[in-house]
Every structure is written in structure tokens, then in C-alpha cells.
Amino acid sequence: MPINTMNIGKAATPAGSNKRIKGERQKLVYQSLRKEIQTLALRPGEALDETTLARKFNTSRSPVREALIKLAGDGLVVMLPNRSTLVASFDLLLLPKYLDALSLLQRSTHHLAALNRREDHLAAIKEAQSIFLSSVGEQSATAAIEANLKFHLAISEASGNPYLTHAYKRLLNEGIRMQHMHIEYLGWTPDEPGVMEHQAMIETIQARDPNAAEQLARSHAEQFDHKFIRFLSHRLSEHIQINSYADRKTADAPPK
Template identity: 45%
Template sequence: MDKRQVKGSGWRTVYETLRNEILTLTLQPGQLLDENTLAERFGMSRSPVREALIRLAGEELVVTLSNRSTIVAPIEVRTFPKYVEALDIAQRMTTRLAAALRTAADLKQIASRQQSFEAAVQANDYLEMSEANKQFHLAIAKAGKNPYFTSFYERLLNQGQRMLHLHFEYIERTQDSYLLTDEHNQMFEAIRAKDVDLADQLAHAHTRQFQDNFINFMRENYTSDVSLSPLTTSGNKHARRD
């Protein structure tokens, strides 16, 4: 990186660069982020580096340890069942509300976000895909007119972006499934038709597809000791790692 381009531009350059590298797994989970090393890399003092790390910590992308060192937040396989359980509930609820309460302006915004996602798919850009996917689902959540659900859902989507990146990579490489474009379009049509029950079903299937592909990726690349029972429509059975 050309230090002349970033020197003096403040914490935002550090934040955006590190965030992208964390989301794309260029910076691996658990990797140490040393303030002095980063300050030298970006040609800045430690203050903007520290500010960037604080903001990344707010998104739960980095973790400060008891000895005050900072690392890239681990991807916790053991807690994935609880994560996907919460994601399933939030995704179904926000999509149901959108189907019930959406306006014409909401539909226009959701469609625009879907177009951005499709463009990222065409470009085969996983980082843009994960960001566009998040914005598509947030547009749906905002159409549901409940800011508390939207805030909770956004936090879950932020936490899941690295896992989604792996999900995209797995689908693209194995061709065992399809990318999310068709599922997004089906959800959009259910919301446009104000079909609340169908929107719920599609949102649930969307979560289940993400769960299955992520677990298959983890089994293939990291561990064979992953056992998940499938999500059910009623939500009474949840994923579990033995």
C-alpha cells in the first residue's frame, strides 16, 4: 500500500482496509493485530489505528484480550447452532413483517438491493456479494417497520458475513447448490404479493440452505466433528454440535 495515499486520511482508511481483509479472511480468525505494526503499515500514528480497532470491535470483528492485545475475532463453530437459531427467527420475522407492511417505496428499495447483489454475483466478487446480501435483507427488515427487529437482525448479519463469504466460496467451487439469487427473487415476489406465510417459509429455507452449506464447508476443511440437526419450520429443533 502506498503510504502517501493513506497518510493523514485518518482512521477510516485503516478501518475500511482491515474490515475488508477480515471479511474476506485475508486476515485469519485469531490473527494478532498489533497497533505499532499497523501504524507502520499505514504510515500513521497509533491513534487512528486504535480508533479503527475500536470501531471494528463494535462490529464484533475484533476482540481485545485481557492483556490488551487485539486479535481478529474467531469464528466459533461451537456457537454456530445458537447463531443460526437466532438468525432463522430474525430472518423469518422480518420477512413476515415486510410481506404484511411493505409499501411501493419499500419494494423499489428491495428490488434495487437485489440488482446490486446480482451485479456482484456476475462479477464473482464475494466481498461485494456479502455486503449486497446484507443490504438486501436489511431493506426487507426496514420494510417491516420495526426498528428493534431491524437492529437485532443487522447485528446478526454483521456477525455472519465471514461465514457467508465461506458459503459463497463453497457453493461456487462444489456446484452442489446454487447462489442466493433465485431465493432472493422468490422472497421478493412473496413480499410483493403480501403472502406472509410463503415469505416465512422462504426465509426459513434461506437460513437452512446457508446452514447446510456452511457446515459442509467446515466438515470438508476443518473438522469432521460437526453434527447439526436440521432447522424445522416450527423452530423447535435446533442445530447442535456434539
């Protein structure tokens, strides 16, 4: 009796299984592209072709498109009317407005977190802080930046305002590329003020002190501003020694 291979295929991959596999592929594409964008492996303004990406990830275009839609929601890509997609660009002229918005949302969410937090919120915040400190100790810039985002988002979730959390998450995602630019160069140490402020934030939220939580959030945002500006203004050439041909010739000449 001949074997019906079509029936075997259907039995082996039921509809629910296909849906799960598709979801896993979309998640893999999303996470991979998100990391490449945030670490600047994919440059601002770079085109993202669905067909090319589908070949890269050995999948169909559908999971790629879904991943790009999600990345657009994070503010990391721009989907144009002609169906082309670009990595979101940096506009340095808008940087002051970005930093203002980040500070306002950080202060608002952290203030409300101190008022509205529950015990499960505190547990999530402390767990995120533990992962963050481990990443800083291991000097893993990428892991530390991601853990820092999750720490602040855990605080935002405690605010109880999903609209503020959604807007704050988008700003944090957009700012990760700026963090990679300066953290990978300047680094993060366990004893620097920006890292140590995390514990103070936890304590003020636990103590339900909204004014102190907001003040720490303001200070934290300002430190991000200053560190990024410091990176932009730092002149790497100051640490490069250049010996002219004449200097080398003088140095190599035999003593008289």
C-alpha cells in the same frame, strides 16, 4: 515581511477540514480491516496492534482505534480489558446456536417487512438485488457476499424495528466469514435456489404476504446451513490422484 507559516497552515486546514479528513481515514481503516477479517486474510484470534496498524495505513492511532471500536460493534473484533484487540474467533460448538439465532431474526425481520414496508423500502431492496445479481454473474465472491448482506439488511430496514435490525446486522456480519469459506469454494450461480429465492422474497414483501415472506426466510437460512455443512464435510482429498512409486514403475516398464 516574514511569512507566518503557522497561520498559513491553519488557514489551509480549518477545523472542519481536519474533522472531515479524520473521518475519511477512520472509514478507510474500518473498511480495509473489515474486508481483511471477512475474507480471512486476518485470521480468527490474530492480534491487532494499534501502532502497527497506524503505520500500515499511514495515519495516527486515533482513526485506527475508532475503526476497531466500530468493528467490535459488528462482532468482528474483541477488545480486551488490557487494551489489546483480537480478531473475533470462531467457536464451532456455538455454530448451532448461531444458525438458530440467524434463522429466527431472518424470519422475524422478513415477516415484519411484508407488513410494514413502504415504496422507498421496496426500491432499496430491488436496487440491492440488482447489485447482487450482477456480482453473482461476474463470479465475484467478495462483491456478491457484500451485496447479499445489503439485500437482507434492506429487507430488515423495511421491518420498521431498529432493535431487530441491529441484532440481525451483527449476525450477518459475523456470518460473512463463513460465507467466504464456502462461497469461494462452492461458488454461487444465478440459477441456484438460494439466489432465485431473492426475487420470490421481493414479490412476497411487495404483495404484503408476511407468512410467505417468513417461510422463504426460513428456507433461505436452511440453505445457508446446508451449504456450509456441505463445505465442512467435503473431502478435498477425494479429487486428488496419488500414484505410488510401484504404480509409476509398472507404468514405465517396457512391454514384454
